[in-house]
Amino acid sequence: MGNETHLKKNIGFAVATSLVIGTVIGSGIFMKPGIVISATGNSTLALLAWIIGGIITLASGLTIAEVSVRIPKTGGLYAYIEEVYGRFWGYLCGWVQTIIYGPAIMGALGLYFGSLVTGLFGISDKNKIIIGIITIIFLGFMNLLGTQYGGFIQNISTIGKLIPIVLIAGFGIWKGDAHVLNMSSGIQHTFSMGAAVLATLWAYDGWMNVGYMAGEMKNPSKTLPRSIISGILIVIVAYLTVNIAILHVLPANKIVQLGPNAASTAAALLFGKMGGNLITIGILISIFGCLNGKVLTFPRIPYAMSKNGVLPGEKALSFVHPKYKTPIGATVLQLLIAIIMMLVGNPDRLSDIAIFAVFSFYGLSFFAVFLLRKNGSDHKNLYKVPLYPITPIVAILGAVYIIGNTLIDSPFDALLSIGIALIGIPVYLKKSSKKRDKSLSKAS
Numbered sequence: 001m002g003n004e005t006h007l008k009k010n011i012g013f014a015v016a017t018s019l020v021i022g023t024v025i026g027s028g029i030f031m032k033p034g035i036v037i038s039a040t041g042n043s044t045l046a047l048l049a050w051i052i053g054g055i056i057t058l059a060s061g062l063t064i065a066e067v068s069v070r071i072p073k074t075g076g077l078y079a080y081i082e083e084v085y086g087r088f089w090g091y092l093c094g095w096v097q098t099i100i101y102g103p104a105i106m107g108a109l110g111l112y113f114g115s116l117v118t119g120l121f122g123i124s125d126k127n128k129i130i131i132g133i134i135t136i137i138f139l140g141f142m143n144l145l146g147t148q149y150g151g152f153i154q155n156i157s158t159i160g161k162l163i164p165i166v167l168i169a170g171f172g173i174w175k176g177d178a179h180v181l182n183m184s185s186g187i188q189h190t191f192s193m194g195a196a197v198l199a200t201l202w203a204y205d206g207w208m209n210v211g212y213m214a215g216e217m218k219n220p221s222k223t224l225p226r227s228i229i230s231g232i233l234i235v236i237v238a239y240l241t242v243n244i245a246i247l248h249v250l251p252a253n254k255i256v257q258l259g260p261n262a263a264s265t266a267a268a269l270l271f272g273k274m275g276g277n278l279i280t281i282g283i284l285i286s287i288f289g290c291l292n293g294k295v296l297t298f299p300r301i302p303y304a305m306s307k308n309g310v311l312p313g314e315k316a317l318s319f320v321h322p323k324y325k326t327p328i329g330a331t332v333l334q335l336l337i338a339i340i341m342m343l344v345g346n347p348d349r350l351s352d353i354a355i356f357a358v359f360s361f362y363g364l365s366f367f368a369v370f371l372l373r374k375n376g377s378d379h380k381n382l383y384k385v386p387l388y389p390i391t392p393i394v395a396i397l398g399a400v401y402i403i404g405n406t407l408i409d410s411p412f413d414a415l416l417s418i419g420i421a422l423i424g425i426p427v428y429l430k431k432s433s434k435k436r437d438k439s440l441s442k443a444s
Contacts, residue, residue, distance in 0.1 A: 024232075026206070029165070041187070057398075078094035084364075110342055113132055139292050163282065168266065207235070242263075263279050266279075295334075301330075302334065
């Protein structure tokens with residue numbers, strides 16, 4: 001044990017906050033406005049949906065911040081679930097994140113990035129997979145050289161992605177002359193605020209990833225809650241201002257018609273022909289930074305699980321490079337699964353399956369704050385969720401909504417996600433059986 005190599009504690013508030021912003025803001029801020037307006041039927045209700053999604057996300061962040069300071073361990077959600085609900089539920093949570101959630105998100109972002117690159121430079125769309133794979137491998141290599149390099153990329157890309165957001169928001173609100181409120185989507189169909197909020201919550205997802213790095217933070221009890229809250233607030237402001245700016249430049253029904261091209265069209269109107277390319281570059285930077293945040297954080301889940309001996313090949317998966325202090329085995333595993341998914345899977349379908357699975361455990365982690373307060377000692381000097389118990393209840397209701405909505409609207413995706421979780425049970429039982437056999441042999 002004396003020669004064991006541990007992860008290096010060198011992540012501060014700035015890097016942690018940029019991780020929250022970077023892993024949340026990807027392509028959703030540019031591609032979701034039309035979907036939200038279409039679901040609600042008019043611009044006012046669409047903005048309300050973004051606000052509701054932001055409130056649920058902020059309540060979730062405020063709640064999980066208290067859980068994180070009480071359980072400041074590497075592994076984030078996996079570590080929280082295991083600590084509160086026991087080894088089996090922690091394992092199941094980590095299994096779902098390791099096998100489907102993390103790799104699927106990375107694979108989807110890689111494919112989106114590759115697709116935008118091919119479109120920007122007029123390359124054949126067939127090359128998007130190759131470009132996406134090269135991008136993921138590059139980011140994996142940079143992050144394996146040390147968290148300072150991955151953190152540097154995260155800081156630079158976060159600043160880079162905020163530049164086009166600030167430009168569109170500022171110039172759109174300043175120069176636009178279209179009416180923002182009460183503008184019809186131009187589509188006659190059943191009103192669905194639920195579908196709109198669900199779309200915004202997908203765009204907001206990713207804020208919890210910074211918790212995976214708690215074991216590498218200089219002062220996790222202070223850094224983690226501050227970075228989560230600061231990051232989410234910045235994202236909420238960015239999402240609202242960009243949506244208002246686009247509505248100020250384009251009619252609501254035009255935004256629905258343009259779909260994912262609405263932001264680039266608005267930029268072209270604001271900045272000329274180069275505006276479309278500018279926003280595409282901004283989206284590329286946004287996705288690149290988001291993908292980097294995932295590559296940096298997701299491997300910490302199998303790393304934490306392998307340290308607990310609940311995954312096959314735990315010796316390789318828990319290997320930390322003696323010089324760079326990074327989890328080599330766990331990172332390689334996540335990259336390999338992500339690349340396989342990019343080759344054989346539909347990123348949109350995989351993302352839908354993943355979000356259902358992870359929000360099931362999000363709900364458990366939000367409820368954990370009640371159990372921790374009930375069973376633990378009162379930590380007067382530690383962060384506590386404000387407006388308790390209202391804030392965690394809002395977070396729990398948000399998670400319940402996503403689970404229920406997916407079961408009703410996409411039952412196949414929900415069942416497939418449940419099936420992936422169930423496959424992990426035999427693996428857990430086998431590992432537990434081997435551990436018991438080893439314990440008995442040592443005892444005898």
